[in-house]
Amino acid sequence: MTQTRSMLLNVGPSHPAMHGVIRLIMELDGEKIKDVDVEIGYLHRAFEKMCETVMYAQCFPYTDRLNYVSPLINNVGFAMAVEKLLGIDIPERAKYIRVIMSEISRVSDHLTCVGASAMELGAMSVFLYMIKAREFLWELVEEITGARLTISYVRIGGVKADLTEGFTDKAFKTIAEVRKVLIEADELLTRNRIFFDRMKDIGKISAQDAVAYGITGPFLRSTGVAYDVRKASPYLIYDKLDFEVPVGTQGDNLDRYFVRMAEMEQSLRIIEQCFQQIPEGPVAAELTGDVVPAAEMVDRAKMGRTEGLKEEEVNLDPTLQGSTKKYHEAVYADRKDVVLPAKENTYGNIEGLMNHFKLVMYGHGIRPPAGEVYFPVEGGNGELGFYIVSDGRDYPWRVRVHPPCFPIMAALPKCLIGDMMADLVPTFGSVNMIAGELDR
Template sequence: MKPESRELPLETMELQMGPSHPATHGTIKFNLKLEGEKVLDCEVEVGYLHRGFDKMCEQATWTQVIPYTDRLNYVSPLINNVGYALTVEKLLGVEVPPRCQFIRVIMSEISRITDHLTCCGMSASELGAITAGFYMIEARELLMRIVEVVTGARLTISYVRIGGVKHDLPPDFAEQVTQAFRKIRKLLADCDRLLARNRIFIDRMSGVGVISQETAIAYGLTGPILRSTGVSYDVRKAQSYLVYDRLDFAVPLGTKGDNYDRFVCRIQEIEQSMRIVEQALQTMPLGAVSLDDPSIVLPEKEKVYNSIEGLMHHFKIIMEGIQVPPGEVYFAVEGGNGELGFYIVSQGGGRPYRVRVRPPCFIAMSAFHEMIKGYMVADIVPTFGMINMIGGECDR
């Protein structure tokens, strides 16, 4: 055999990964163009979980949209609830009582921790670090129990109401959270020992899925992916809402914009979120958890069952919906994956005319081919894992 013909023939191979690949948690398809194991191009197909969120919202009253928002990013449903309620309240021109604002902050941050723990834990276990994965899921479970105690459900929580929250926190809430956080800090310290100096984990994550600052901005990426490139954009700091401006927390930043930086950003944000919750629990005032406005908030059950006025009031809000003035607003909160924006158009009356969600992970998936081009097929798993694509939010 002549020496020059010894090289293997290089032929571009097309490979379809998905729509139900074991490592793609969420239904999504990658149409890959490969040269050997190197990814030349990657076309992403989404939409397998499209339920018509926007169209459903147009049929529902303002309050009936809240359960639909639970099912957007279902690993941090409380943030979606809060984002939607704040947008409608902006349209109404009202502000909820201070205690309610604190409750919303606390529950949002607990949700953010569960989001980050899911993302990091799953990514770690996909790379073989199953122990660390289970530790993080155990930590998440501690918070899920608290969420269940407060809201009555684990995922489909529907806790936030327009003009308030469903009810106040349970009396021993602070104690439960403190205990859970103590255990979570211990579990995260264990995870740190398992991962931070783990050669396999670092080799798979570091320098993989790199995206530059310019590209990240050109694609409109937000959240941990943007912050891992060193851009300090966090909606909680930039356009502060609720009581975030009164609480002290840092925005962890990366430098390289690779998977490892995204992982570290998320892990550090967990600590920052726990700090926010602890501060909020200390400074939280007593008082009402809902607005005192009968045109927005439902009456107490006792009044509904025992007086005709209460019953009529309840009936009007349930059947006709809260009367929201015509107008259009955009409002963004910091979701687990980035800027979660709601654009709502009202034509007046009890139902929204148009509800649009700016889904952070849909936008992150649109830049996926930039992150994976030139890397190996096996790098798709950690890169996709650190985007934390949630089908419900991406496909709506």
């Protein structure tokens, strides 16, 4: 008499195929997966608790580290939620800049996901090419924001700085490079027997299940449901842009790969359109008044010789972050209670200085009215929502982030049960789990 028993296998939390920390306890019948228990929380960093201890503007560094592959989208999401709470609108140019930066982030997010999951199936060169393309995109991001990865570029009521001179040309060159990489990767993967066979009909989920689990983003679109926040409730200027929402039919790994590849192309199209439509900014604007050193201006003001002082521009010390007055109006909302004044005003006159300190001092700061808002944006993995409760003070009472990875991980057993043990790797690679936003 033969007796069979199922075997328990533990994968993770530190495992090479688990890019991200998660633990799967699988019950195997031979090589078939019978049951999966998903354990998360290994990267719980108390995002929500930390946001309650800092002022609104100080939350941005924490939001960067939620989905660390596309940090700009998190920045935008949080800023938009606070702006909704405050009820303010931002200048047109800042909206375009936000869209450009979010789409660059989305492309780098998808590049990382597709590259890493290809690497796990043995296509190491695709990974190297895609990281190369991501590096080009990060150089663009670095030029604008000053950082590669954790950026904190978006401000409440605008963005930190305007686009640099000649950025458009550089961006178009980079887009061409990225397109080349995408074509190359497509040639290497799509008709590759190994890749195709291991992705096709693996990790399947039906549209009903995906909706029941609350899944959004490329994962949901691969099942055939065309839900995209950018189309369903357009924010910023997405309603003025022409782009498609690619959908799959099967809901398997291969469809998720196709959806991501198509989405990257759409994102590149969006960036190109933004550069064509973006209203002319004052990037090339000339300083109008006489340029004097800041110290001289302060001395004159102390002695009461304030005549004509308003017309003069301050020549700033390089350590004081340079001059921001010329683009300040173009990328910041006209709200003194929310937006920091231009650096020239902070250092050059008392009104600007007081305005600055009113916004950064404890007990003052940005004070939204008491209330609660939920604002969704389309993140790299799906709907990224921020739910903020304010009690009228300068600290958020509660910041809740709806992480797009969370429902996907809850549905992971649905994808895995019935497949082979080795299918875990492509399935897990294609869902693009980001532990930072999963565990927060």
